Amino acid sequence: DAKTTQPPSMDCAEGRAANLPCNHSTISGNEYVYWYRQIHSQGPQYIIHGLKNNETNEMASLIITEDRKSSTLILPHATLRDTAVYYCIAPIYNQGGKLIFGQGTELSVKP
């Protein structure tokens, strides 16, 4: 069901920016891009979502390309606690309302 493509894993040095890419080339015009993360042994946590414009909150920034076929989640100063699996989801629900998760990117932040 998932219609996004993410690299399976990435490393990032502590204190540096983590840039996590996502391809969602089949996204429709009114479908949002959502990002969640799952820290080991915890439930998934909502991070951010956007439609066309770039978005920023206290956790991260979301950059969406003009054609909306891809996006990048940016953690500006990664910490060891940001080590998690990051899920890019677009659309977040299928036509039946089911919540869709792909395989995500496993981000390892290293000291």
Place this chain on the structure above:
Amino acid sequence: GAGVSQSPSNKVTEKGKDVELRCDPISGHTALYWYRQSLGQGLEFLIYFQGNSAPDKSGLPSDRFSAERTGGSVSTLTIQRTQQEDSAVYLCASRSRNTNTEAFFGQGTRLTVV
């Protein structure tokens, strides 16, 4: 409550016993989901409730699994005659009726069948 609450947080049961897992969604959320996650694996959809509509049960792995949602709020996932392969973290999520809003997850119930 501020978030989705699940209980118990941990459950150890003997093979062949029945278990009930509880989910308290965020107040006012009409949609409720159950997922499970085996060790090192992704999220596996189990069942989805939306308001008074018939639930989407397409993810339930066998007839030993069932779920109900009483009064449009609390949900209970029941596993009968548990097997060792049922060991996993069972996650519940809820969202409002608006499909352009995020879903919120509980912290899950870790089920271990011995």
